[in-house]
Amino acid sequence: MCGKRLDKSSLAAALSVLGRRDGSVGYRMLRSETKVQQYPEFGDAMTLRDLLLGCVLTSAVLSVSHAAEDGTFAAQSNLKAGVAKVDITPDVTAGLPIVGHRRTVFEIRDPLRAGVLVLDDGDTKVAIVTLDTIGAWDEMVQLARERIEKLTSIPAANIMVTASHNHSGPGFDAESAWGRSLIEKLGTAAKNAAATMRPVTVGYGEDRIGFGINRRKVIDGRAVVRLNPEGLNDQRVKVLRFDDGTSLTPLAVVMHAVCHPCFFTWGDKGSQPYPNGYPKLSADFPGEAQSFVEMCYGGKTSAMFLQGCAGDIRPNLPGYPYRCADEADIQWAGRDLGSAVVRSLAREVTRERLVERGSYYAIRVASTKVSLPGKTGRIDAELQAMKIGPYLLLTMPGEPMVEYGFKLENAIEDRAIPIIVGYANGNIGYIATEDAYEVGGYEPNTSKLLPEAETIILDELSRLADRVIGDVFESFSKHPKDVKRREALEKKQAAGTR
Numbered sequence: 352m353c354g355k356r357l358d359k360s361s362l363a364a365a366l367s368v369l370g371r372r373d374g375s376v377g378y379r380m381l382r383s384e385t386k387v388q389q390y391p392e393f394g395d396a397m398t399l400r401d402l403l404l405g406c407v408l409t410s411a412v413l414s415v416s417h418a419a420e421d422g423t424f425a426a427q428s429n430l431k432a433g434v435a436k437v438d439i440t441p442d443v444t445a446g447l448p449i450v451g452h453r454r455t456v457f458e459i460r461d462p463l464r465a466g467v468l469v470l471d472d473g474d475t476k477v478a479i480v481t482l483d484t485i486g487a488w489d490e491m492v493q494l495a496r497e498r499i500e501k502l503t504s505i506p507a508a509n510i511m512v513t514a515s516h517n518h519s520g521p522g523f524d525a526e527s528a529w530g531r532s533l534i535e536k537l538g539t540a541a542k543n544a545a546a547t548m549r550p551v552t553v554g555y556g557e558d559r560i561g562f563g564i565n566r567r568k569v570i571d572g573r574a575v576v577r578l579n580p581e582g583l584n585d586q587r588v589k590v591l592r593f594d595d596g597t598s599l600t601p602l603a604v605v606m607h608a609v610c611h612p613c614f615f616t617w618g619d620k621g622s623q624p625y626p627n628g629y630p631k632l633s634a635d636f637p638g639e640a641q642s643f644v645e646m647c648y649g650g651k652t653s654a655m656f657l658q659g660c661a662g663d664i665r666p667n668l669p670g671y672p673y674r675c676a677d678e679a680d681i682q683w684a685g686r687d688l689g690s691a692v693v694r695s696l697a698r699e700v701t702r703e704r705l706v707e708r709g710s711y712y713a714i715r716v717a718s719t720k721v722s723l724p725g726k727t728g729r730i731d732a733e734l735q736a737m738k739i740g741p742y743l744l745l746t747m748p749g750e751p752m753v754e755y756g757f758k759l760e761n762a763i764e765d766r767a768i769p770i771i772v773g774y775a776n777g778n779i780g781y782i783a784t785e786d787a788y789e790v791g792g793y794e795p796n797t798s799k800l801l802p803e804a805e806t807i808i809l810d811e812l813s814r815l816a817d818r819v820i821g822d823v824f825e826s827f828s829k830h831p832k833d834v835k836r837r838e839a840l841e842k843k844q845a846a847g848t849r
Contacts, residue, residue: 422598422599423596423597423598423599424594424596424700424705425596426550426551426552426594426595426596426597427550427552427710428550428551428552428709428710428711428712429472429473429550429710429711429712430470430471430472430550430551430552430553430712430714430739430740431470431471431472431473431548431549431550431551432468432469432470432471432548432549432551432593432595432602432603433468433469433543433544433545433546433547433548433549434466434467434468434469434544434547434593434602434603434653434655435466435467435540435541435543435544435547435653436464436465436466436467436540436653436655437464437465437466437467437536437537437539437540438462438463438464438536439462439463439464439465439482439483439532439533439536440459440462440463440464440632441463441521441529441632442528442529442532444456444457444458444459444632445457445458447521447632448521448522449518449519449520449521449632450485450518450520450521450522451485451516451517451518451519451520451613452518452519452613452615452616452617452628453617454617454618454627454628454629454630455630456519456629456630456631456632457630457631458630458631458632459631459632459633460631460632460633461633461634461638461639461642462634462638463482463483463484463517463520463632463634463638464483464634464638464641465480465481465482465483465533465536465537465540466480466481466540466653466654466655467479467480467481467499467537467540467541467544468544468593468603468605468653468655469503469505469541469544469545469548470714470739471548471714472712472713472714474714475509475713475714475715475716476503476504476505476506476509476545476714477505477509477510477511477714477716477737477739478499478503478505478509478510478511478541478544479511479513479605479655479737479744480495480499480510480511480512480513480537480541481513481514481515481605481655481656481657482512482513482514482515483514483515483517483520483634483635483637483638484514484515484517484520484521484523485514485516485517485518485520485522486514486516486523486774486778487512487513487514487748487774487775487776487777487778488523488777488778489777489778490523490525491512491523491525491530491533491534492512492776492777494525494534495510495512495534495537495538496510496512498534498535498537498538498541499537499538499541501538502538502539502541502542502545503541503542503545505541505545508716508718509716509737511735511737511744511746511772511775511776512775512776513657513658513746513772513774513775513776514658514774514775514778515612515634515635515637515638515656515658515774516611516612516658516661516750516773516774517612517633517634517635517637517638518611518612518613518615518616518635519612519615519629519631519632519633519634519635520632520633520634521632549595549602550595551593551594551595551602552593552594552596552708552709552710552712553591553592553593553594553708553709553712553739553740553742554591554592554594554601554696554699554700554704554705554708555589555590555591555592555699555742555768556589556590556592556695556696556698556699556704557587557588557589557590557695558587558588558590558691558692558694558695559586559587559588559691560586560588560608560610560684560687560688560691561586561687562610562636562666562667562683562684562687562688563584563585563586563608563609563610563661563664563665563666563667564578564579564580564582564584564664564665564666564667565578565579565580565581565582565583565584565663565664565753566578566579566582566663566664566665566673567579567582567663567787567792567793567794568582569790572790573790573791573792574787574790574791574792574793575792576672576792576793577672578665578667578669578672578673580667582663583663583753583754583757584609584664584753585609585659585660585664585753585756585757586609587608587609588606588607588608588688588691588692588695589606589607589608589770590604590605590606590607590691590692590695590696590699591604591605591742591770592604592605592696592699592700593605594700599700600648600649600651600652601648601652601696602652602653603652603653603654603655604644604652604653604654604655604692604696605654605655605656605657606640606641606644606654606655606656606657606688606692607656607657607658607659607770607772608637608640608656608658608659608688609658609659609660609661609664609753609756610636610661610664610665610666611661611664611665611666612634612635612636612637612658613635613665613666614635614636614666614668614675614676614680614681614684615628615629615631615633615635615675615676615681616628616629616673616674616675616676617675618674618675619670619671619674619675620671621670621671621674622670622674622675624677625675625677628675629675629676633681635681636666636681636684636685636688637656637658637688638685639681639682639684639685639686639688639689640654640656640684640685640686640688640689640692641654641655641656641689642654642685642689643685643686643688643689643690643693644689644692644693644696647689647693654692657744657770657772658772658773658774659753659756659771659772659773660747660751660752660753660754660755660756660771660773661750661753661773662750662751662752662753662755662773662781662782662783662794663752663753663794664753666680666684668680709740709741711740712739712740713738713740713821714737714738714739715736715737715738715818715819715820715821716735716736716737716738716819717735717736717815717818717819718733718734718735718736718776718815719733719734719811719814719815720732720733720734721734721807721808721811723779723800723801723804723807723808724800724801724803724804724807725799725800725801725804726798726799726800726801727799730779730799730800732747732748732749732777732779732808733746733748733776733777734746734747734748734808734811734812734815735775735776735815736812736815736816736818736819737819738767738819738820738821741767741768742767742768742770743763743767743768743769743770743816743819743820744770744771744772745759745769745770745771745772745812745815745816746772746773746775746776747771747772747773747775747782747808747812748774748775748776748777748778748779749773749774749777749778749779749780749781749782750773750774750780750781750782750794751771751773751782752781752782752783752784752787752794754784754786755771755773755782755784755805755808755809756771758809759771759809759812759813762809762813762816763813763816763820766816766820766822767816767820779799779800780797780798780799780800781794781795781797781798781799781800782798782800782804782805782808783795783798783800783802783805784805785802785803785805785806788802
């Protein structure tokens with residue numbers, strides 16, 4: 352018996368031979384000289400002392416084995432995930448025109464990157480693309496979807512393409528060297544992500560940041576540009592972590608926050624040391640935060656950023672009316688957001704939070720193109736809903752004011768965990784609330800839309816949420832009429848993304 356390893360059933364049998372399954376009588380018997388007896392449970396002749404020594408040693412081995420597994424956890428579910436990131440910095444940056452806060456840059460502070468997260472629930476496969484660019488331009492979205500679909504077989508309608516709204520990067524031209532390279536890199540990243548998929552579970556947490564502020568203040572009946580600490584703001588950070596359970600390091604991290612990435616601007620006389628604008632290309636605070644999170648995990652995770660409803664939220668940098676950031680400012684913001692994300696990530700793998708995770712994550716996607724009333728004619732806009740288990744992503748193709756996020760969340764938060772994404776699947780400019788037009792200001796004055804667009808957008812997103820949440824009878828009914836209607840919607844959806 353000595354030298355043999357007992358399995359759990361043998362250990363139980365051994366302890367039962369001693370009369371107590373917990374082995375509490377064993378210590379006294381270890382010291383007794385007991386004659387050799389046959390214990391058919393083990394097939395050997397042994398003394399009780401030998402038997403108990405084997406039990407004690409086996410228990411120690413089991414304890415050591417358990418300790419060696421600390422830092423891992425079960426991640427068994429139907430959901431598979433793969434992720435890849437790629438550098439999309441232009442090869443030539445000297446004299447590069449920057450869009451957003453227009454200026455010319457001559458150096459690189461930090462690289463621009465794109466990330467692709469591919470998810471598969473066994474029936475439906477989707478991709479989420481994040482970019483350190485100012486927008487998800489219509490042409491870029493179409494080309495990226497076509498390329499990703501060709502290389503991965505993920506339907507174009509199931510691909511979400513988002514931008515951080517970074518104000519320190521180039522514009523997109525499909526015929527330029529950078530434009531062609533960007534599309535090719537996105538396709539390759541999606542292919543690599545799809546090739547490395549593995550089972551995962553998903554954790555979700557929230558934290559807060561402190562660097563964003565509302566930039567509108569109503570004075571004497573009209574809105575002016577003013578850093579307004581009393582204005583509506585959303586300082587929450589929402590974090591999804593995708594885990595394969597092999598360690599406490601997540602496979603992928605998706606962070607969501609609300610603030611214009613315009614720390615680096617065109618500058619003015621009050622913006623020392625950059626009165627002529629920040630002279631370097633940068634991914635602004637979303638890039639800084641992603642790098643911070645990846646650094647905390649030794650470069651073994653991939654962090655991605657989703658922008659929220661940041662149309663009227665900007666960095667809190669007082670000036671005339673605000674100043675261009677310097678190195679201290681960007682580190683403050685990047686580490687503020689990055690630390691909030693890391694805190695949430697760490698909290699979500701404690702045992703109390705792990706037991707709350709599901710083992711089944713259904714993916715459902717729906718989208719539609721709506722015709723919105725514009726100041727010079729109708730404007731087409733793509734709206735999308737993507738549900739991953741309990742997490743619901745709703746997208747708008749432009750710059751929604753912060754109030755949109757709160758209105759949508761209030762309407763659906765009892766049915767799903769909402770994550771409202773702006774700057775996705777197109778770029779129609781500012782999406783102001785109907786009330787904002789009454790007092791004017793930069794956002795409604797420069798918007799291409801009329802005030803009535805708000806109601807249409809909210810209603811259509813609500814209908815898309817109904818389709819993917821699946822708690823409205825028509826969304827799951829097997830009645831032939833309902834099935835036929837859903838199939839027609841899916842065909843229309845697929846056609847609308849091409």
